[in-house]
Amino acid sequence: MKRLSTVEFLSYLRNRNVTLSVDGEHLRYNAPVGVVTSELRAELADRKPEILKFFKEARAVTHTQSSTIKRIPRDGELPLSFGQMRLWLLDQSEPGGITYSVPSLLRLKGDLNISVLEQSLSEIMRRHEVLRTHFVSVDGMPVQQIAPLQEFKISLVDLKDLSEPARQGELARLASLDAAQPFDLAKAPLMRATLVTLMPDEHVLLFNVHHIVFDGWSIGVFVRELSVIYKAFLKGDPSPLPELPIQYTDFAVWQRQRMEGEVFHAQLDYWKAKLSGSLPVLELPSDRPRPATQTYNGENFFSTLSKRLTNSLKVLSQQEGVTLFVTLLAAFLILLLRYTGEDDIVVGTPIANRDQSEIEGLIGFFLNMLPMRTNLSGNPTFRELLRRVQDTALGAYAHQDLPFEKLVEELKPQRDPSHTPVFQVMFSLENAPIQPLELPGVAPSRLECHEGAAKFDLSLFMEETGEPSAASATALATSSAAMGWKLAFDRRTRLSSVPAAAIAPRNSKNCVARMPEGALNPNGIRYRQILSLSPF
Incomplete structure (x- = not known):
């Protein structure tokens, strides 16, 4: 078997959820249990010099001692990160909005100790200053202020005395009210929790936090710490987590x-x-004209892909030397091409932005957005499109350090309040497993939470799960518009035809410009997808 190039080897690792980071002259990896075999570890050691050289050249960054994040004094004015600044400005222009609230629902069945749960959340808030942070304006500019330590209080609602239909109806009403309640960024904490008791051994936790202090990676940190701290406090022990x-x-x-x-x-x-x-401004088909000002109204829809289809897509990705992300993004681009006629497409994709080992265990808003611009002109085959998307992705990853907010500031694109700058469509694939919440004597399970807000015209979130779940879409102003796009994604794109499309001759029906009517149908990836169609 021929030796893979550096890029091919990195793609091979990404397909197996192996992430690499550079710390000085050290190469570190993070991978699911059992993935890094002794043979693969030996190959990583053997290829370390070329991988370090690749990262350093591609990113034009030398990781020296000066790049280490150091603790600063807390006695002066504390600036916001670039991402926080953007969310603060959006909040100032649209006070009372809920677009960047992150609500979630968690069913807890079993012997839950509410007092210990409350103490555990207080400890997490103590550990992470960002959860006690609020934002105030000083001479017209925002600064962070960290509130003193205080106990975190869970609001309690008891529905045990209601009938089953009444309980479920009231729970839905409370969840809707909580999701619709905005945060005041000038008041800490920017997270809240309500525990609804349905039965003596069944509760639902309504948890809500603002995106300015929390991102997707933070969920894993939060869940891991809550599991450890709750277990310790339940036994009367102190938290075993290091400061x-x-x-x-x-x-x-x-x-x-x-x-x-x-x-x-x-x-x-x-x-x-x-x-x-x-x-390009991507104009998606809709049942009404784009409003003069973006409204952020939205709706969620879900669908599933089968394990068999998921595996076939993974095999195709490995055969072509690309990541599953690249394959799915290429398929999504075809859908956008078919429905807009645009062959110059910019799709935003989120990235964790946690290359520094010091911040891997922090809660906060680190996420960065990368604008993936792909040229689909020339009627390429799907295999050719995979090459284009991979080149785009590798270039973006190699230059991921520039905050999107700073990029927009420097590019100075023509601003239009009817849509977001640079890109109007987002795609995200989350295939790094999050450790499940483990509370002794309690069986937690996640409930779907319909936020009703869309940050972009269309967002597709795909998440690999242990069990078949769903793909959701946030709609363009009306349910009919969102459902129309959901049906479009289900029918007009058959992902099962992608492997054939990858090897089809240029003039066959499987070329990008002439994908068959049934091409690329996602019914059936062991993925939770969120197809998000936004506010018109």
Whole structure:
């Protein structure tokens, strides 16, 4: 078997959920249990010099001692990170909005100790300053302020005396009210919890937090810490978790300092070249015209892909030397091409932005958005499109350090209140498993939470799960518009035809410009997908 190139080897690792990070001259990896065999570990050691060279050249970043995040004094004005600044400005322009609230519902069946749960949440808030942070304006500019330590209180609602239909109806009403209740960014904490008791041994936790202090990665940190702390407190033991060496505020200061030197200019040059010229505005089909001002109204729809189809897509990705993300994004681009006629498409994709080992265990808003611009012109085969999407993705990952907010500031795109700048459609694949919540004597299970808000015209979230789940869509203003796009994704795109499309001759029906009517149907990936169609 021929030796894989560096890029091919990195793609091979990503297909197996092996993530690499560079720390000085050390190469670190994070992988699911059992994936990194002794043979693969030996190959990583053997290829370490070329991998380090690849990362350093691609990202134009030398990880030196000066890049280490250090703890700063808390006695001065504390700046926001670039991402926080964007959310704060959006909140100022649209006070009372819920677009960036992150509500969730968790069913807890069993012998739940409410007092211990409350103490555990208080301990997590103590550990993570960001959960006690609020934002105030000083001379017209926002700064972070960290509130003193205080006990976190869970609101309690008892529905045991109601009939079953009445309980479920009241639970739905309470969940809807909680999701619709905005946060005041000037008041801490920016998270809240309500525990609804349905039966003596059955509760539903309504948990809500603002995105400005919490991102997707934070969910894993939060769940892991809650599991450990609750177990310890239940036994009367102190928390076994070590103190955090730095906090989110330290990252915010470090990020701003880092964007003042050569890293900033190297990253910016790449993105200016990639996003040069007129940026396309993707006009999705809708049952009404785009409003003058974006409304963020939305709706969720879900569908599933089968395990068999998932495995076939993984096999195809491995055969073509690309990641599953690349394959799915390429299929999504075909759908967008068919429905808009646009062959120059920019799709935003979120990235964890946690390359520094110091911040892997922090709760906070680290997420960055990468604009993936792909040219679909020339009637390429699906295999050719995979190459284009992979090149786009590798270039974006290699220049992921520039905050999207800073990029928009430098690009100065023509602003239009009717849509988001740079891109209007988002795609996300989450295939890194999150450790399940483990509370002794309690069986937790997640309930679907319909937020009713859409940040973009269309967002597709795909999440690999242990069991078949669903794909959801957040709609374009009306249920009919959202359902129309859901049906479009179900019918007009058959993912099962992708393997054949990848090897089809250029003039066959499987070329990108002439995908068959039934091509790319996602009914059936062991994925939770969120197809998000937004507010018209």
